[in-house]
Amino acid sequence: MNPVKCRSIVLQGSIQATRILQVCGFKHYPPPIKYDHVEFPERPRLKFVDRQPQLPPNIKAPKMQKKLRLMRGPEHIHNFLLHKQYGIMALGGGRLKWGHFEMLRLTIGRKMDKDRMFAIWRVDNPWFPVTKKGQGQRMGGGKGAIDHYVTPVKAGKIILELGGKCEFLEVKDFLTDCANKLPFKAVAVSQEMLDKQKADEKWREENNQNPYTMKYLIQNNMGGCQRWISPLDFKYFCKYV
Incomplete structure (x- = not known):
């Protein structure tokens, strides 16, 4: 290889290494929250x-x-x-x-x-x-x-x-x-x-793959559950006590 070309490659590598070391010393802080x-x-x-x-x-x-x-x-x-x-x-x-x-x-x-x-x-x-x-x-x-x-x-x-x-x-x-x-x-x-909770509830309802939900079980009287569940469960489907 040409010695001049080899020397230029070494110089470029050392310059890049120097830039990396300089950048590593800096820290990026996000701007303060405005109220x-x-x-x-x-x-x-x-x-x-x-x-x-x-x-x-x-x-x-x-x-x-x-x-x-x-x-x-x-x-x-x-x-x-x-x-x-x-x-x-x-x-x-x-x-x-x-x-x-x-x-x-x-x-x-x-x-x-x-x-x-x-x-x-x-x-x-x-x-x-x-x-x-x-x-x-x-x-x-x-x-x-x-x-x-x-x-x-x-x-x-x-x-x-x-x-x-x-x-x-x-x-x-x-x-x-x-x-x-x-x-x-x-x-x-x-x-x-609160926003994350609402988004998670919406995602679970849209992506639920199990058809046997509590609403389905109560409305179809699976296992005769309507004989013993509370009247409140007919309205909220066991979500609230």
């Missing part, structure tokens, strides 16, 4: 919740039945994030007492940075009366007196929202801690998690 679209409410912290509803003085507090239907099935209205950021979502039905509201308000108010974060309620104040009889009373004698008030919650309902100039990793720990203290299963969610 120009975030709208802050007038009050950044969670509002205080009354222990019982305020009724006019000439109206006696009414007593109600159990109405378990208020806790069964999915939530159809408050099942999305208004500010498209973060929140706590219920995974099952239950009742929120006034103590749970105070726990959420005090914990989140202490953990979050009020200068760049905010939190809002997505559930009503305690309005549903729960009656209870005194200790040692016999059965009968009519319905007991109102003991406290609760807020019924369905599966998929957003309990509260938290947003602002922050990322999900900053708020995930204390949101999860608050969700674990609720009387029903709940989880800290972000808008990306």
Whole structure:
């Protein structure tokens, strides 16, 4: 081989190796997230919740039945994030007492940075009366007196929202801690998690190759299942307890 040509090849190889070493020293960082679209409410912290509803003085507090239907099935209205950021979502039905509201308000108010974060309620104040009889009373004698008030919650309902100039990793720990203290299963969610969940459900429905779904089994009375399943299962096909 021509020595001049060989020398040029060696020089080109050394130049390329030098360029590789120079490039390896640099790191590529993505641009910071912009929060120009975030709208802050007038009050950044969670509002205080009354222990019982305020009724006019000439109206006696009414007593109600159990109405378990208020806790069964999915939530159809408050099942999305208004500010498209973060929140706590219920995974099952239950009742929120006034103590749970105070726990959420005090914990989140202490953990979050009020200068760049905010939190809002997505559930009503305690309005549903729960009656209870005194200790040692016999059965009968009519319905007991109102003991406290609760807020019924369905599966998929957003309990509260938290947003602002922050990322999900900053708020995930204390949101999860608050969700674990609720009387029903709940989880800290972000808008990306909700979008992914909806996309996964849609993909499973479109690509399901097993024709024997729970809906098919119940509607066709496979194995005589209609004799023992709950009336709620006819409506939601065993998806909600």
